[in-house]
Amino acid sequence: MRKLILFGLMAATAIPSLAHAQTRELHEDRRDIRQEQRDVDRAIRYGAPPHVVREEQRDVRRAEREYREDWRDYRRSHREVYRRPAYAGPRGYSYRRVVVGHRFAPVYYAPRYVIADPRRYRLPHPVGANRWVRYGNDAVLVDARTGRVRAVHYGFFW
Numbered sequence: 001m002r003k004l005i006l007f008g009l010m011a012a013t014a015i016p017s018l019a020h021a022q023t024r025e026l027h028e029d030r031r032d033i034r035q036e037q038r039d040v041d042r043a044i045r046y047g048a049p050p051h052v053v054r055e056e057q058r059d060v061r062r063a064e065r066e067y068r069e070d071w072r073d074y075r076r077s078h079r080e081v082y083r084r085p086a087y088a089g090p091r092g093y094s095y096r097r098v099v100v101g102h103r104f105a106p107v108y109y110a111p112r113y114v115i116a117d118p119r120r121y122r123l124p125h126p127v128g129a130n131r132w133v134r135y136g137n138d139a140v141l142v143d144a145r146t147g148r149v150r151a152v153h154y155g156f157f158w
Contacts (some may be wrong), residue, residue: 024120026074028092029067036060071122083158087136095136097154104140104147109133121156 040056075082089095093120098104115132120127121139123132129144139156140149 026067026070029063029070033060033063033067036063046129074122074133078158082156084134086135087157089136098138098140098149098151098152100149101150104135104142104149108135109142109144109147115139123153 019119036056036087037060040053040060043053043056080124090105090110109131113133113135115123115134118132126132126141128139130150131144133140133142134157137157138157139153142149
């Protein structure tokens with residue numbers, strides 16, 4: 001019995017540290033992608049040969065693809081984080097798929113719909129007047145000054 005209790009305690013302390021390590025790895029991958037993109041920008045700015053620029057752009061695309069796959073794996077293994085209660089939109093609401101540039105009425109990005117902790121969902125931190133909001137099962141980045149959509153993650157919540 002004592003061994004079982006000790007094993008349970010060890011597992012309870014190891015699991016959060018594994019999740020933290022995975023989160024740290026995702027942040028480091030994102031930082032590496034930004035550095036690779038800066039290298040591409042530098043190569044273009046200083047007139048590197050076209051084949052070098054293409055190769056560096058390919059590296060950036062490959063790194064972004066791997067990052068998305070890692071994020072999807074994280075999302076699949078942590079379904080409980082992305083499972084939310086049913087969405088109750090504003091009065092007269094009916095879901096329509098939105099695209100970047102769509103303009104929302106202010107009621108759709110009211111505090112009730114704002115995603116308060118985007119880091120919990122591994123979303124990038126919104127800059128300036130941008131806010132992550134829930135729209136149906138989508139996560140939408142909205143400019144709170146204009147109501148314009150900046151980014152959309154379709155089917156984000158389960």
